[in-house]
Amino acid sequence: MSAKLICRLIYLRKVVLSMDEIQNRKLHHIRLALDPRVDFKDHCSEIYREIQLVHQALPGLDFDEVDVKQVFLGYRLEAPIMITGMTGGHPSLVSINKMLATLAEKKRVAIGVGSQRAIVKSNFSEDVVASYRIVRETARSVPVIGNIGLNTLRDIDTDTVIRLVEVIDADAIAIHLNPAQEVIQPEGDTRFSLDVIDKVKELVASLRKPVIIKEVGNGLSMETVRIFHNIGVKIYDTAGACGTNWALVETLRNQPGSSRYECGLKLSEWGIPTPLSVIETRYVAEDSFIIASGGVWDGFKAAVNIAIGADMVGVAKPILKNILDNGLERAEAYLDNYIFELKTAMFLSGARNIGELRSKPIILGQKIVNTMLQRGINPHTYLNNTRRMK
Template identity: 50%
Template sequence: MIDQRILDRKLEHIRIVVEEDVDFPDNCSKIYNGIRLIHQAYPGINLDDVDLSIDFLGYNLKYPIMITGMTGGNPGVKEINKMLALIADEYGIAIGVGSQRAMILHRNDDEIRRSYRVVRETARNVPVIGNIGANTLHDLSISEILDIVQYLEADALAIHFNPAQEAIQPEGDTRFSRNILDKIAELLDALPVPIIVKEVGNGLSYETVKKLHGVGINYFDVAGACGTNWILVEKYRSNNEVRKKIAEDLSNWGIPTPYAVVEARSAAPSSFIIASGGVWSGLRAVINIALGANMVGLAKPLIKNLMKGGIKQARLFMKTFIEEMRIVSFLIGVDNLDKLHRSPIVLPSDMLNYMKQRGLDHLVYGEARRFIK
């Protein structure tokens, strides 16, 4: 039987994210304004020589960027996934699909399965990342998960942790107990590709990364609290006055993206870290990579530009984002990612204070940054 609720929920999420004001209230502008990369009047390089390419999951990508998982699971979103995949392939960046649970629930529905598969078929030259919720792992067998990875020909599987979203979501599933770690350890053995652990916009902490690194995870997408805010998205969908009030009170809940990058890099210094969650400009991308991320990820701006102005507008967004990354790198005298990881960065006192209280102060953190590969 078709679980219409999951299919409808996906469309509703897209509509709310695109049409309504559901971002973190100040988008972390205060934090970003306080983080300083150092302008070099004599950069010592040519803008044309800036090369931000990166090896990721067996591919050489032109830019350290991923369009993170958003959609699939409804015939109506196949075209969206196709357009996103076209952009990923064109610009040489990685791309994820949205939760593949619908694929498991509707294993015989070819249209639903193809709404994901179109990404692999369109983006042949870049990594494609599968997606499943951590809390749903309880209900799924290893072979069901293997099937969604293989059908997509995925280069990695993202497992998303979204307890804040589930806690506010009217039909939320809040089972996040200890045995998720056992299931992930089992999956790591069974899958032919790596697992990326991700949040959806409330940030990964030191403790969470440490636990998951402990069972063998080496890829993390911090998805911090600076961009799309799933507590506010679910508030929009809810008719429950209690949950709505709680959502308002928690509208700033989570770890801001730059802080989450520091938390994750300190907890698992040699792992691959993706900075996402409101990383919506080239400047923010360069700041996060200088701070300790290997790559940046973004979701909402691409789908919003696509829905509002078609592929032309989404392309223009991506082009601007990339050009801004290149120009900022040039202005700090950096022509590759290796140098960017070692470039000077000045942090605001609030951030230093946070790091100090978390035991991640700049001396400790400087050590962790040295492990970036």
């Protein structure tokens, strides 16, 4: 970890000491989320080794013909990427969100904000709202996605959610599901019973903008997606178990030896790896728009997830780390490299655009095939029909 990043994190830690509980937690989360100990490791790497795009020695096109543009929420993006939400909720985060939004605007990619619960808890304090609104004020020509937890949704009415969308001028609202994080979090809210579905249904019907269902890092299963698809949700962010493990983030906030600490350590590989979550989501929601996030930290992993059934990808931690470490220029270089890798994978697979990539041949390893069969998914039918649908 660089000296610059350590200094910035020390500053964040000092700020933590003088805030209320929700804002305190947000800054603490940022500090811990950048710790490599909270990343998924072995299981996910194994899954990616099980998915192979077929190399084409004669791609049938020139590299310059590869087009990675994607349309999302009515915006034409230069690349199928969303900078997913991690920050917001305190005035000290305005500069970070401004840099993230500047990057999104310059590269013409989508951007999400962190949980807006802090806005609700502050009774829409202007200072708190401003730390989120800076995203839209900076990124005016790309999609901006709001964010609220399922459990926060339980405690507020639909009009309040609509107001959350309006105060930051968002194009959609993501409802995040995070049971693994909440059960380990010292202040966790573990109310995840199905009675909340009626409130989501009401929101889908009332909000004039799309509702997105997302996990935070343990993946969406077909059972979960089916529930929300049945009430009209059409956009999903898988946030699979390949990137930041928020259960481990919360583990580090607990006292060593406590029940939550010991349990959290055992959740180090818990969840559905991102490519498998994409498969399960596409299988039960064929007409949906799928964002593959959760450790999709390079362009080759992006290509794999799009080929397996996603429409675009989401990335957060490496961009935030680059900004905190070396500033906007380094984060921009990271994103340039990411897009070049995606284009290279598409070129070598013979895919001219994102749609074509979803129809190119893929070889699946036996472990993934067995998992699909046990989950009731016919691998041949999925590869040749389902993954191509939308």
